[in-house]
Amino acid sequence: MARASVEVLAWWVPLVALQMLLIGSVSRPELAVAAAGALLAALAARAVRVAAGARLGGTAGWAHALLSWPGALVADTWRLARAVVRTLRGHRVVGRFVTVRWREGTGPAWAGGLLSTTPGAYVVDQGPERAALVHALPGGAGSLETALTTGGRG
Structure with a gap:
């Protein structure tokens, strides 16, 4: 209670x-x-x-991820603004779905929530074996995604 x-x-x-x-x-x-x-x-x-049945999960790497968040927010906002300008100029900008794997000891609940607070990536689904389906802006992984995941995108 x-x-x-x-x-x-x-x-x-x-x-x-x-x-x-x-x-x-x-x-x-x-x-x-x-x-x-x-x-x-x-x-x-x-x-x-x-x-x-959600729970916090492991807290490994949370300090590094939180320190990466402000820079990732600025960088991803810039990437989003560039994508909007390109779209307004008639170019087609398409995000894509990628599968990422959380680092060992990282709680999927808080990591997915934190990653989704930036415009560069949004966690759509948490899968089995520490995997998550993420919708991401075009381009590579941002600093926050790198801090939270094993680095590979599928």
Whole structure:
């Protein structure tokens, strides 16, 4: 019961904070609605995680991946902007689906979520044997993908 409460609280706090950032001025009624809505969302997030059987997994390489994230975000945003400009100029830019393998000790849940936060790659499916199906922008793997995976794309 304590772990469930901690998990719900871990969802609730950032959800309330996000709501507070999104509203103009904070009043008691708005705070009450934000707290109640965030509680419902936190309970739903926990229920979905439990139903899916998701877990954090290994944390090997998380520090390197987190340090790679800001640079990957900037680089991938630049790659996306270039792809949009090329498309607007009449060139066809096509992303592709690739299979990547997570590094040993890397949790597929957090690694897939982190990789999906950049515009360069989005995890579509987690497969067996530490494999993931990723939709990627044209070009090679970015620094974040390199930090999280064994380096090969299939």
